[in-house]
Amino acid sequence: MNGQPPKIVYHAKPDLASPGRLLREIYRDLLFNGRELAWRLFVRNLRGMYRQTVLGMFWIFLPPLANTAIWVFLRSRGVFDFSLTGPNGSTEVDATLYILTGMIIWQGFVEALQMPLNAVSSNRGMLSRLNFPREALILEGLMDLFFNLAIRCLLLIPAFIYFSGSLQWGILAAIPVIGLMMLFAVGCGLILVPFGTLYHDVPRLLSIGMPFWMIVTPVIYYLPNVRPTNLLNWLNPASPLLVASRDLMLFGATEHVAAGLTYGLVAIPVFVLGLLVFRVSIPALVERMVVS
């Protein structure tokens, strides 16, 4: 409020005419100007979301627990079977722990991919009436994602102790890998924002496609690093970071280092590209919110 009044210019020139300035503005709005708002929205949603429920925050755990229960049940009935031997045939893990770990990471990936579209859609009113740092919505979404993931990971601690008798140090090594996976998914989700906000087919397709995507992702089965099965890891962007992080958590090592590293390195540029697309597209989307 003090000092020189800010100078603001709105014009029709493309934002990317000065990409450096645009990136600086995004960085400033994401990490500084939007931080307080993101925190307040995060706390507001957290307080408001479970206030009128009986199960409260248990709803955070329920989706991966329910999914795990289904797949463990199907496996116990012999509907499908697979080896749960780790890299180099070294370790064998319990099926419940293996599937639960995969489900928790997969759930995080799905929510991260859908988060940007959901953030725009559930804040249409605010977006079309108030000029606030738009990136605050993304920051708030990231807080939500990591909070939910952290709570779910707490579930893994008793599960690890019960099923395998100990906790692997690999859990710590898996944290940055999971973080990169989430950034990659959020980046892809941000790139989808213009299309998904204008054409409601996109979020519908996403929700229909997710179960199929899960089948072709090694969430409930083990993926050996031999051709041609490991190609799935390269062609399916959901796979390499998920497999690598789960391997690290369960076995302390992974066979899929190359694919994991490649997608890990790609995650940050994809996230930055997503932020650019998001920033540039919001005014045009707000215009259409007015029309529709």
Next chain:
Amino acid sequence: MDNEQIILEVDRVWKKYCRNLRRAMWYGVLDIASQLRSSRPSVPPKDMLRPGEFFAVKDATFSMVPGECIGLIGPNGAGKSSLLKMITGLIRPDAGQIRISGRVGALIELGTGFNLQLSGRENIFINGTVLGLKKPEIARAFDGIVEFAELGAVIDDPIKTYSSGMRMRLGFSVAAHLRPQLLILDEVLAVGDVRFRMKCFQHFNNLIQQGTSIVLVTHAVGMLPRVATRTIVCEAGRIVYDGEVQKGLTIYEQGLVEQANRGGATADQHWTNARILSAVTVDEAGYEKVEFESGDDIRLRIELECETEVREARLIAAVSSPGAETIGSMATPFQEFYFDLQPGRLVLELTLKKIPLLLGAYYFDVSLYGASLTDFCHRRTGIGGFRIVAPAIDINGNGISGLIRFEHSWRTVSP
């Protein structure tokens, strides 16, 4: 105007829209793609329109200095909200530039960001942050906000238990305690009861005195003279007037009259035996004139055309205003004025002596009948529009206001 002092400068701004949803979606994809390019060829605004598009704002230019309050008025679809959304940075201009020097606070809708499950206290902090206030600023203003909203007793209750008026007061109160250099208000002055509204006006006047500039969009134009220092009138995307408040209001009302004329034109097409060709207000010499002062004589010249003879015809002329509908009506038999219509044309003149109307735009509804009201010939609505442009009205308790200027006097009498 000193360039150093200008807080808002709208410079040749254009904005286009598309009403067709499917096209608008596709154009959205194209627009975003063009924003992702590093450069774009410059196209003159007139060549920008794609199929199905129209200009909501055309070549808007104005500027304002600290302490000004502009009332931005115009009929629906005039481009006010688009202009406001561009000034607040919600949408981009398609051509032109908007420059702002200072912190902007915008109040497009009250209570944006409220969570009904949470208490008034929690929502004040959330709403304040959404509107751009920092935590210490909200904490400092908290007591003032609660006091202004008059919600001290219920501030810790969930706001889903509040009435809609209480929610509005809370939203307004948070926004009213923003300390921006430029405050944008869109249709938010219809808040609460009359007493609370007066309190809001007082608050705005204080802000203006402290140098805050306000852009105010409202259809409730009657309240504008309380706060506005200038009016901008928009019509069909263009700024048609920028200047003194009361003149702006009459031009706005005149626009409403013309809009009503266009709407009534279809219904006015049916006639039997004779019809009303035109009705215009004229001066003493018979020349067309539309601006008068309160107390002037107003002459309405009505031209009739007859196809088949109408005996003992009668005319009824009603003076109306967009806000108050019919103010007064007069029929020819009342003054024992009788006339017959023979095939051909006839011009009649109605004189309203010492017109007691105050500032505003007015028009006539004229009906033509035969000897009885069942012998309907023709009716024209919204014709003969005229404006009363003086004297100035005052709604701050120092002068005259309303529609009618009463001849009056005051004196003291013994109890």
